[in-house]
Amino acid sequence: MTERTAAQPEQPSAEEESRTSRGAEERENTISGWTDVYFKRTKQAVGHFGDVRATYALFMRRPVISAPRLVIDWLNQVASDRGVEFDIDLRYREGKWVGAGEPIMYITGSLYHLCDLETLILQKLGPACVAAHDAFSMCTDLPHVAFLAMDARHCAGTEMADMMAYAASVGSERAKRKVGAVGFIGGSTDATAHHFGQSHGLGTMPHAFIGYAGSTLRAAQMYNECFPDEPMTVLVDYFGKEVSESLEVCQEFPERARAGSLSIRLDIAGSRYMETLDPPASYAVLERHVPEAIRGFRTEEELRYLVGPGVSAAAIWRLREALDEAGFQKVRIVVSSGFGPKKCRLMADAHAPINVIGTGSFLPIRWSETYATADIVEYDENPRVKVGREFLLRR
Numbered sequence: 087m088t089e090r091t092a093a094q095p096e097q098p099s100a101e102e103e104s105r106t107s108r109g110a111e112e113r114e115n116t117i118s119g120w121t122d123v124y125f126k127r128t129k130q131a132v133g134h135f136g137d138v139r140a141t142y143a144l145f146m147r148r149p150v151i152s153a154p155r156l157v158i159d160w161l162n163q164v165a166s167d168r169g170v171e172f173d174i175d176l177r178y179r180e181g182k183w184v185g186a187g188e189p190i191m192y193i194t195g196s197l198y199h200l201c202d203l204e205t206l207i208l209q210k211l212g213p214a215c216v217a218a219h220d221a222f223s224m225c226t227d228l229p230h231v232a233f234l235a236m237d238a239r240h241c242a243g244t245e246m247a248d249m250m251a252y253a254a255s256v257g258s259e260r261a262k263r264k265v266g267a268v269g270f271i272g273g274s275t276d277a278t279a280h281h282f283g284q285s286h287g288l289g290t291m292p293h294a295f296i297g298y299a300g301s302t303l304r305a306a307q308m309y310n311e312c313f314p315d316e317p318m319t320v321l322v323d324y325f326g327k328e329v330s331e332s333l334e335v336c337q338e339f340p341e342r343a344r345a346g347s348l349s350i351r352l353d354i355a356g357s358r359y360m361e362t363l364d365p366p367a368s369y370a371v372l373e374r375h376v377p378e379a380i381r382g383f384r385t386e387e388e389l390r391y392l393v394g395p396g397v398s399a400a401a402i403w404r405l406r407e408a409l410d411e412a413g414f415q416k417v418r419i420v421v422s423s424g425f426g427p428k429k430c431r432l433m434a435d436a437h438a439p440i441n442v443i444g445t446g447s448f449l450p451i452r453w454s455e456t457y458a459t460a461d462i463v464e465y466d467e468n469p470r471v472k473v474g475r476e477f478l479l480r481r
Contacts, residue, residue, distance in 0.1 A: 109163075109167075110167035113164060114167065116206070117164070117202060117203065117206060118202075120205060120206060121202045121204075121205045121206065122204075122205050125201050125202050125204055125205060126202055128201045128202075129198060129202045132197050132201065133198055137197055137198045138197050138465050138466045139194065139196065139464075139465075139466050140194070140196075140197040140200060140201075140462050140464065140465055140466075141192050141193070141194040141462065141463055141464035141467075141480065142192065142193045142194075142200065142204070142460045142461065142462055142463070143189040143191075143192055143460065143461055143462075143463045143471075143479075143480070144189060144190050144191050144193065144207070144208075144211060144458060144459070144460050145187055145188060145189045145190060145458070145459055145460075145478065146184065146186065146187075146190070146212060146215055146216075146457075146458055146459070147187065147455075147457065147459070148186050148216070148455050149183065149184065149186055149219065150183075150184050150215035150216055150218065150219045151181060151182070151183060151184070151215060151218035151219045151256060151257055151260060152178040152179065152180055152181065152182045152183075152184050152190055152215060152218075152256075153180060153181075153211075153214035153215045153217075153218040153253050153256045153257075154176060154178075154191060154211060154214075154215075155180055155252065155256075156210050156214060156248075156249060156252060157207055157210040157211045157214075158174055158176070158191075160207075161174065161193065161203070164203065165195070165199075168199055170195060170196055170199050172193055172195040172199075172200070173195060174191055174192075174193055174194075175191060175192040175193075175194070175480075176190070176191045177189055177191055177192070178190050178191075180256055181218075181256055181259055181260040181263070182260075183260075184215070187477060187478075189478055190211070190215070192480055193207075194464070197462075197465075204460050207458075207460065208457070208458040208459070208460060210249070211458040212456040212457055212458030213249060213250070213253070213450060213453075213456040214249050214250075214252060214253040214256070215253070215458070216253075216450040216455055216456045217249075217250050217253035217254065217257070217448055217450055218253040218254070218256040218257040218260075220257065220426065220427050220447075220448040220449075220450065221253060221254040221256070221257025221258055221261075221270065221448040222256075222258070222260045222261050223257075223427045223431075224425070224426070224427055224443075224445070225257065225261035225262075225267040225268075225269045225270070226261045226264065226265050226267060227427070227430045227433075227434040228267075228433060228434050228440065228443070229261065229265045229268065230267075230268060231268060231440050231441065231442065231443055232268045232269075232270075232271045232441065232442045232443070233254075233258065233269060233271065233443050233445060234270070234271060234272055234273070234274065234288055234289070234442060234443070234444045234445070235250070235251050235254045235270055235274060235278070235282070235445070235446070235448075236273075236274045236289075236422065236444045236445060236446050237250050237251070237254070237274075237445070237446030237448070237449055238251075238273070238274055238275050238278070238446075239446070240446045240449060244277070247275065247277070247278060248277065248278055248281075250448075250449055251273045251275075251278030251281045251282075252278075252281050253448070254270050254273070254281070254282075254448055255270060255281040255282055257270075257448070258270035258282075270282055271288070271442075272284045272287065272288040273287055273288070274288065274289050274444075275287045289319075290313075290316075290317075290318055290319040290320070291305060291309055291320070291321060292321070293321060293324055293353070295308075295309070295321075296324040296325075297324065301325070302320065302321070302322055302324060302325060302331045302334070302335065303331065303334055303335060303338060305320070305321075306318065306320045306335050306338065306339065307338070310339065310342075317347045317348075317349070318339075318347065318348055318349070319348075319349040319350070319351050319420050320332075320335050320348070320349070320350055320351065321351045321353060322335070322350055322351065322352065323352060323353055323355070323360075326358065326361060327361050328352060328360045328401075328405065329361045329404070329405060329408045330361065332350045332405060332408065332409065332417075333409070333414075335348070335350070336348065336350075336412065336414045336417055343414050343416060343417050344416060345416070346416040346417075346418065348417050348418070349417065349418040349419065349420045349441065349442065350405065350409070350417060350419055350420065351419075351420040351421070351422065351444070352397045352402065352405065352419070352420070352421050352422070352423075353397065353423050353444075354395070354396050354397050354401065354423065355395075355396060355423075356394075356395055356396035356423070356424070357395060358396075359395045359401075360397075360398075360401040360405070362404060363400060363401060363404060367400075367404075368392075368393035368394075368398060368400035368401075368404075369393050369400070371403045371404050371407070372392065372393060372399060372400050372403065372436060374403075375437070376403075376436050376437050379392060379399065379435050379436040379437075380392060380393065387428070388432055391428070391429050391432040391433070392432060392435075392436055396423060396424070397421050397422070397423045397424075397425075399432065399433055399436035402419060402421060402433075402438045402440060403436075403438065405419060406439040418441035418442065419440055419441050419442075420440075420441060420442040420443075420444060421440055421442075421443055421444070422443065422444035422445065425443045425444075425447050426445070426447030426448065426451070427447075427448075429447070430443070461475050461478055463475075463478050463479050
């Protein structure tokens with residue numbers, strides 16, 4: 087597939103021209119300030135000795151899900167700013183699985199206008215592809231669970247936050263197509279809501295709100311008074327009384343409980359067990375519901391997710407038990423705290439009764455895995471690449 091720059095309006099207004107000019111200037115300043123100096127010197131030399139038409143191959147060293155939209159949009163904008171055209175041969179469209187070392191795309195154009203873009207191109211491609219792969223894995227392992235992207239506060243700035251939300255949406259859409267997953271239903275910020283087809287971010291109350299209110303019940307009452315028509319999710323781990331305070335909140339809001347507009351959120355610190363649980367009690371909970379989850383060999387990490395402290399599978403099952411026994415079957419359970427691909431896989435093994443997962447843990451754990459790489463593979467349509475990278479030559 088070849089993508090080309092979009093045509094500019096034939097007769098832009100003076101205001102549009104001014105805005106376009108400012109945007110182009112800002113982009114060029116960013117390119118100049120953040121591009122590796124050796125690429126800028128290459129550009130200067132090419133300008134001195136003569137331009138050629140070059141083709142770059144972009145690839146990853148590990149399997150990923152293709153998430154190229156941000157870099158393609160940026161390339162098209164830069165091309166428009168510079169009055170040139172880049173041909174983008176996208177070999178793996180958005181949402182497709184890509185093997186290690188397989189070129190995701192080829193970019194062809196003036197070497198003079200491409201060589202100073204490589205640094206920023208790779209920054210915009212690699213992390214998104216890895217995060218999309220992680221999001222896909224999580225949604226596929228738990229297809230009946232809704233996910234909420236709560237990664238913004240773990241990101242290194244707003245540009246990364248936008249990239250990660252986009253990546254989560256790409257991985258989610260693939261999981262929807264492949265296994266009919268619910269996937270990501272939204273994000274926690276208004277700025278990234280559009281990636282999930284939403285007009286605004288989602289969320290109710292943080293721990294700070296519970297501390298401000300002085301009690302979990304009072305926090306729920308205050309929230310209900312301010313947002314009576316909004317669904318309510320109540321955090322119940324601030325005071326370490328997850329089971330008793332969950333029931334107290336449900337009893338305070340029976341209409342919400344019956345209507346399914348009340349959720350209980352667990353975000354228990356990994357340093358302690360949920361109320362009513364300890365190691366033996368945790369094993370007993372899973373023995374009652376999913377004995378097969380604990381009867382085989384498990385690593386220490388897997389056991390922590392299943393029966394350890396924090397938000398374990400046992401904790402989720404125990405809360406579901408307590409809610410159901412009290413007649414609150416329609417109250418939903420929301421969980422957060424370290425829900426990445428590994429933990430989601432274990433929750434799937436334990437058939438944990440989760441309705442929604444709030445996560446930022448689809449963010450790449452090993453940043454070195456996000457390194458995208460580019461090599462020029464053609465000069466004026468003549469194949470040429472450094473020794474060892476012949477696998478990148480276009481076929």
